Amino acid sequence: MKWRLLRTGHKSGAWNMAVDEAIMVHVARKAVSPTFRLYGWAPPALSLGRLQSFERDINPDGCRRLGVDVVRRPTGGRAVLHDNEVTYSFIISEDDPMLPSDLRDSFYLATEGIVKGLAFLGIEAEIRGRQGGGSLADAYRSELRTRPGADGSVQSGACFDSPSWYEVVAADKKLVGSAQARLSGVFLQHGSILITMDTDKMCQVLKFDDPADRERAQAQLLDKATSIEAILRRAVSFREVEEAVIAGVREHIKPIELVEGELLPEELSCAEDLMSQKYAADSWTKRR
Numbered sequence: 065m066k067w068r069l070l071r072t073g074h075k076s077g078a079w080n081m082a083v084d085e086a087i088m089v090h091v092a093r094k095a096v097s098p099t100f101r102l103y104g105w106a107p108p109a110l111s112l113g114r115l116q117s118f119e120r121d122i123n124p125d126g127c128r129r130l131g132v133d134v135v136r137r138p139t140g141g142r143a144v145l146h147d148n149e150v151t152y153s154f155i156i157s158e159d160d161p162m163l164p165s166d167l168r169d170s171f172y173l174a175t176e177g178i179v180k181g182l183a184f185l186g187i188e189a190e191i192r193g194r195q196g197g198g199s200l201a202d203a204y205r206s207e208l209r210t211r212p213g214a215d216g217s218v219q220s221g222a223c224f225d226s227p228s229w230y231e232v233v234a235a236d237k238k239l240v241g242s243a244q245a246r247l248s249g250v251f252l253q254h255g256s257i258l259i260t261m262d263t264d265k266m267c268q269v270l271k272f273d274d275p276a277d278r279e280r281a282q283a284q285l286l287d288k289a290t291s292i293e294a295i296l297r298r299a300v301s302f303r304e305v306e307e308a309v310i311a312g313v314r315e316h317i318k319p320i321e322l323v324e325g326e327l328l329p330e331e332l333s334c335a336e337d338l339m340s341q342k343y344a345a346d347s348w349t350k351r352r
Contacts, residue, residue, distance in 0.1 A: 066321045069310065070101040077109030077135035077146065082339035085138055086331045087155045088250040095330065098156035100313055100322060102306050105146040109133040110269050113141040113243065118350045126268040136349045137254075139243035144256050145266045150305045152178065153254035162320075163251055168193055171230040171242070174253040178240060179232060181312025182257075185305065187295050189234040237290035257309065258291040259300055 090096045154174040182189045232240035242255030263285040272278040
């Protein structure tokens, strides 16, 4: 059995999301095999969760000032600032015998290879899950309903500031933020592996009613999240992380082969349509 590996480089947020959905379309048609993709973002982009409020959570003036695009993901959860990171996506048909039906087990299938890849970099990471059951939709609704607590914590729209249903942590802090969707019989999980983390920039592109709330949110991000360079205390390149993650995924999915390939012409055409009609359109990005 073979799965496809794609390395699609640094592209715009609208293009990146369009490509993930185009792959889903072609996996649903059985035109391509399960696909593991690695990519980056140029320019930096803020991605919103599918159900997240643009008006409530996003500061468009801050985004424009800092040259940050805004795009809405097809997956749930909160906002992620995609800047100096490696992003992964894993796409597989729901009827594939390799894909578990359980939320936790499907997360492990998509993520354990990344944990192994981080180990190749010298980072001891693990997958942690919150207690309790429930569906993926329940998880995202719970996450979006979270409000400030009695301890004075502040709700922000940031993914790395929220307790995800399952997450990859290192040094007791969130290192990889992931989100899932199941659409038209296809499973998608994608997520951010942070090389560096700019908490000031993250809080500048989010909306806060009070400047003091912004400062508290930034402190919370520093307390709850981390990055590869913060852990290793050295400079790390996109390519180094990319190669380590590929090695980890290959080890995790044995005896399945991970074979490097390219997007089909049909996938590229589909992605172009999805970008222009959906992901680059305000009707999608600002729909909530």
